[in-house]
Amino acid sequence: MAKPTKLHGSDLRKLGYPEGNVINLALDILEDRQLSKLDKGSALALLxxxxxDPYAYLRDSLWRELAKAFVPDPSRKVGLNPEIKDYRRYDEAFIEDGARQQTDTAMQLPITLDGALMPDAHQGYGLPIGGVLAVDNAVIPYGVGMDIGCRMALSxxxxxxxxxxxxxxxxxxLLHANTRFGGKEVFKNPTDDPILDRPEFKEIAVVRGKRDAASSQLGSSGSGNHFVEWGVVDITIDDNELNLPVGHYLGLLSHSGSRGLGAAIAQHYTKVAMSKCPLPPEARYLAWLDLDSQEGQEYWRAMNLAGDYASACHRDIHRRLSQALGEKPLAKVENHHNFAWKETLADGxxxxxxxKGATPAGAGVLGIIPGSMTAPGFIVRGRGEQDSIQSASHGAGRKMSRTQAKQQLSEGNVRRYLRDHGIELIGGGLDEAPMAYKDIHQVMAHQRDLVDVLGSFTPRIVRMDAGGGGKSKYGGE
Known part of the structure; x- marks a missing residue:
């Protein structure tokens, strides 16, 4: 059996241990007779x-000194700038105070270069949903969000x-047979996608043990506001990049992200960032990783893996349903949010x-901005507006929190509302009722300078997670 004494400094550096005394201390402790029977893998897992989580080991006499090395030092806490940098707010009267306050805090970070707040914005963690933040040579894991690379895809x-x-x-x-939702539903024979052969699954510690779960969840969708739905596509502009004549078509729209893989990456690197970049309490979820650091480079690679995995999930969803329908799509549109991009600002x-919950809207970039299940979404072309940092909203945005929706809405009223709008719902819950969302038409009215509308998508048959079983409380299967 391999002994821990065979560990080398290079092994610890791969775990993110800093050069110098910390590595030497860890190796010295591992030579203790109490640990002599640990194999190399167990020793690395413990380290x-x-x-x-250094706090869990501060009372352990053997590991106390090593744990102290990873506890943030209050004396090196990163301060905020006293002034709030100016940023553009789209339809400020339509945006809740919590989202505005979170963006104000983000605009005080010493790394912040610019920011913007979209008209669908509402409060989240770190950055609000609908928040756009440009920073200097750093990445904020919670500025990207938990569901890395969440996206819309339309066929x-x-x-x-x-x-x-x-x-x-x-x-x-067809929706029942070819979609899966939530944490428990997976396909018995998931697709073997090239994404699963990516070297990151071997080279980055936090995702090394996630490949099997990623394989089983491929082609599935998350819970919450994720959906797959049939509806009517209405193309209204002849001159469009989809090469579709003006007219009406059957459409398939999906919304989902990177599943458990993205969540694991977000949770791990947020903890790393918070330990390396202690911020005041109101800003703690805005902790960042320098892109010149090992951790920053690791997160960047892991984030891109999660984004590509989310795209692979949508590709599988649309492949399965297209084959079941017996039709090849005439056109496809896909765009993502909950991501970080390397870009050049207007000043160079x-x-x-x-x-975070904002759609890329660079000049000529196509995207989909959904409404609610009883309101149309819009196929858009970005206009490259610099004031919004070439961004637009990613949807209608919530006007009720999930808790408020459950408290204020009744199943009977929601059922009647869906029936009156001709919606067949499979799954779903009160927290995703259409009344919990803002008016998409008002949101679009406040971003005319950001996107051109090429057409719309109106939902008709919607499937969402129902917390198991896929049965709707509102009259669907």
């Missing part, structure tokens, strides 16, 4: 736990809208642009 088919009325039950069955500065 990783101490680094990630447009050469079938008329009345197909939805003629084949309602058939289309509902290089920046890392975080879009």
């Amino acid at each position: 990783r736990k101490i680094k990630e 447009v088919f050469a079938l008329p809208p009345h197909y939805l009325d003629q084949r309602t039950q058939e289309l509902k069955k 500065r290089e920046a890392i642009v975080h879009r």
Whole structure:
């Protein structure tokens, strides 16, 4: 059995241990006779736990001194700038105070270069949903968010809208058979996608043990506001990058992200950032990783892996349903949020642009901005507006929190509301009722300078997570 004495400094550096006394201290402790029977893998796992959660080892006489090395030193706490940098707010009267306050705090970070707040903004963790933040050579894990690379994907088919009325039950069955939601539903035979062969699964510690889970969850969707839905695509502009004539089509729209893989990455690197970059309490979730650091480079690679994995999930969803429908899409549109991009600002500065619940809207960039399940979404082309840091909203945005929706809405009213709007819902809950969302038309009215509208998507048959079983409380299967 391999002994811990065979560990070398290079092994600890791969875990993110800093050069110098900390590595020497760890190796010295591992030579203690109490640990002589630990194999190399167990020793490395233990050292990783101490680094990630040092507070749990402060009362352990053997590990106390090593744990202290990873506890943030209050004397090196990073301060905020006293002044709030100016930033553009779209429809300020429409944005809740909590979202505004969170952005104000973000604009005081010493690394901040610019920011913007979209009209669908509401309070979150770190950055608000609908927040855009450009910073200098750093990445903020909670500025990206938990569901890394969450995205919208639309397929447009050469079938008329009345197909939805003629084949309602058939289309509902196709959703049941070819989609999976939440933490427990997976396909018995998941797709073997090239994303699963990426070297990051071997080279980055936090995702090394996540490949099997990522494989089983491929092609599935999360809970909450994630959905797959059939609806009507209405193309209204002849001159469009989709090469579609003006007219009405059957459409398939999906919204989901990077599943458990993205959540694990976000949780791990947020802890790392908070330990390395102690901020005042109101800003603690805005802790960042310098992109010149090992941890910063690791997170950047892991974030891109999660984003590409989210895209692979949507690719599988649309492949399965297109094959089941027996039709090849005429056109596809996909865009993502909850991500960080390397971009050049209007003044020529290089920046890392975080879009947490905000859609990229560079000149000519296509995207989808959904409404609620009873309101249309919009196919858009970005206008490259610099005041918004080439961004737009990622949806209608919530006007009720999930808790408020559950407290204030009744199942009977929601059922009648959906029926009146001709919506077939499979799954879903009160927290995702359409009344919990802002008016998408008002949101779009306040971002006319940010995007051009090429068409719309109106939902008709919607599937969401129901907390198990996929059965709706509102009259669907």
